Amino acid sequence: MGMLSRTDEMILLAVWRLEDNAYGVTIAEMLTRTTGKKWVLGAVYVPLERLEKKKYLSSSLGKSTRKRGGRSKRLYKLTKDGLDVLIKTKSREQSIWANITISSLEKGYDK
């Protein structure tokens, strides 16, 4: 299991946060909310499909609504592998950032 790219990491986290309601629209919305940058649908499909191929995500067809013109949703879920890779990433992240605060970063800036 290699390292996750930043995009993959954010998408996996969004799927985790959304629990049973993770599909294209909600994932793009969640990413927009958490990153503060506008995410469009076109930007999430490719990484989602890639993560599914890597077996970090699994997907199933959900129910359709009137708003969607009768088309069903593709609902994503984290797999065991996906969860593991997230845990690994988090612990790696923590060790990289250990004991570093914003104020201590600012102190090191060479004026």
Add this chain to the structure above:
Amino acid sequence: MINKIKEPQPSRFSKWLIKRIFKDEGEVKLGDFMEIYSTLAEEKGRLQARLRFWWYLIRSIPEYFRGSLCIGGTMFKNYLKIALRNIKRHKGYSIINIAGLSVGLMCCILILLYVKYEFSYDRYHENADNIYRVVMKFPGIVYMGSDMYNASPGGLKAALMEDFPEVIYATRATRRRAYIYYKNNPFEERGMFFVDPEFFKIFSFPLISGDPETAVKEPFSMLITQKIAKKYFGNEDPVGKIINVGRKYDYMVTGILENCPENSHFTFDILASFNSLYTTDGKENIETWSGFNDLWNTYLLLQENFNPDDLESKFPAMAKKYGGEDYEGEFHLRPLTSIHLHSDINFEIEANGNILYIYLFSAIAFFIMMIACLNYMNLATARAATRFKEIGIRKVVGADRRHIIRQFLGESMIFTITGLFISIIFVELLLPSFGSFIDKNLEFNFCSDYLLLLYLICVALIVGLISGSYPALFMSALKPVNVIVISIVMIVCTLTVYNQLDFIKNSKLGFKKDHIITGSIFDSNLRNNLELFKTELSRYPQILDVYVNGDLPVTISASNYARWEGLAEGEEGHLTYGAEVNYNFLDFFEIELIEGRNFSKEFTTDTSQAFILNETAVKITGWNEPIGKKYSLWGREGLVIGVIKDFHNTSLHLKVEPMALWLTSPNIPNILNRTINDFAIKISSDDIPGTLAFIEDKFKEYSPDYPFNYSFLDERVDRIYRSEQRLGQIFSYFTFIAIFISCLGLFGLASFTAEQRTKEIGIRKVLGASVSGIIMLLSRNFVKWVLAANVLAIPIAYIAMNRWLQNFAYRTHIGIWTFVISVAMALMIALISVSYQSVKAATANPVDSLRYE
């Protein structure tokens, strides 16, 4: 039955696009997008949602592709990289190609917009395909060369509605010149129509306020457009206000119409209730089947899928039933949507378009695009020689034929797409001036017109495919000849059109047209005091002569069968123009009398029985001694007293026809019962503004209720040839563009040949070749190509232009000079575009080209 209420949906095109791009099982992604759209529609309303959704989609597509490139598109990325690198590396080549393609595409888009506009006429009505206009044929009564008239009797509408169940609605629509009095000043409104209440059931012209069911029901009610509302009422609400027309009748404004679309075969400013005319003209004069003093246009809405021919076949019986056994007119139906481009009948409400020009323009667009494509092919082929190494290496590394073709095609696509974008910018910039030039209000709007965008992308792709496929597939010899052929044909065409225009301008019409002011008299007070008006005007020193109460040379347009002494009983006479003129007609317009005498007040019989014929009329009778012979026309019998030289009363498209003049007289009814209200004033060329001011003052004095509108006779004559003049200008512009593009191509080719032969030139110079010798060497091929192109171009151009000239009864011939000039021009242009490169190559230092490190 899941849901009855429909959710707002994105446009069909965007759905189609999403399905194509975001392919997946079960259209899940489309569902996602539709959800986004619905949310947008809920929050922002439909209009904003549409725009925002498009923006969203446009941002989504590149993101998606960027993502997928990383996985599968390594090869594609490489093609792109190589293509871009090639473009950057060979800047001159790329600029020439992109410039040629974008100018070519620009012409295409402009012409496409024009053609689209011409085809959009009258199509915006909901029932456009089931609306028909009734027109009439009067066999034997020929006017301007046609016996079809845009006219119908006033009683027709009621008969149509009553007798034919397949006619759902019928309405009359008739235009009247209106003089509106506002704050005591007269304003002329040319767009006032009187319509029946059914008008709005047939046509879908939207109302801003007012009820279409009742707005034109009551007598003296009218609807006005926003434009008129603004003109007379400013920001006030005009509904319920009173407008006075002709200082006689008060009309009440019952609502406001949206401004009439310009792509309509008639454009209105005011729609008034038709039954107002019952009061002003008398109902018995309108609801009748005889008399065509006025033009009633009748439109009808036919049941869907009902064959109009079936209805037409019932018309003869109807004409007999209402108009009597020997009713002289025949009724015909014309589809509404055909009126603008296919109608060539008399008394058309407004000037129409011409399908021939559509064909012509499309052909021009096609040829210019061809030049651009051929250019690209030639340049790409020329350059392919230098890319053999690249292709070889690719093949060695494992690319097969398909990959190579794909790469070449991709490259040409990049060129055309870039060209397309640049051309769109050009179009945006040029559209206003192009629109005003062809007198149409063209629009270019992607947001509302995605079909157009789709068209354009298709055009660009096809162009890319064509121009890319040739070098990609064949890699054969250069063929710049075809480009030069098209250019030469276009030069010949332009020269011929200009020659013909010149010919028209300089050919003698047979009457004086300079320094003559013409206008119309509507005021009865002025009409009753014409002689006094005339005398008062004549006193002014700059006014040389005044002509009133008679036809002008350009208004003579009605003809009928004439009969004459010596014509056998039962033999049909000949169609002859009839002109009602005043005593001074011949002197005023300086028309030459070649035999007999002019009309004279000394002969009292002249007012009732004198004819003056033109030469053609005399020739047809076969008389040797025309003076004193019996002649009759329009039921008027008389003797011939004089013969005049032929003059052109119609355009030079038509032959001079026989013509008979007689004196106007108030006692004898004139042709078609029309009132002659033209006048003409001959002025000297000094102080024209002063003279005009004087005339206007006098006119106002006698006719205070009407505005003074005048035009110069020579301008009126010129207007007849306006479409030809426009054709000439358009031809010259497009020829210029065609020449420009082909020059670019030749320039590019020349630079390649020079580049390829650098070494050869270097060696030649070292061995003692002169600069002029090398220039000759490099230019020789191009001269050969131009000469070869002529062999093809000259017959094509000759045949095409001969066809066009057949349209004119009086025409110039295509002289040898036209071809000599065209060939010389083509040769010169070719040499100039080649010369820069050949001179550069010839004067270069041979050391630079031969040094090898």
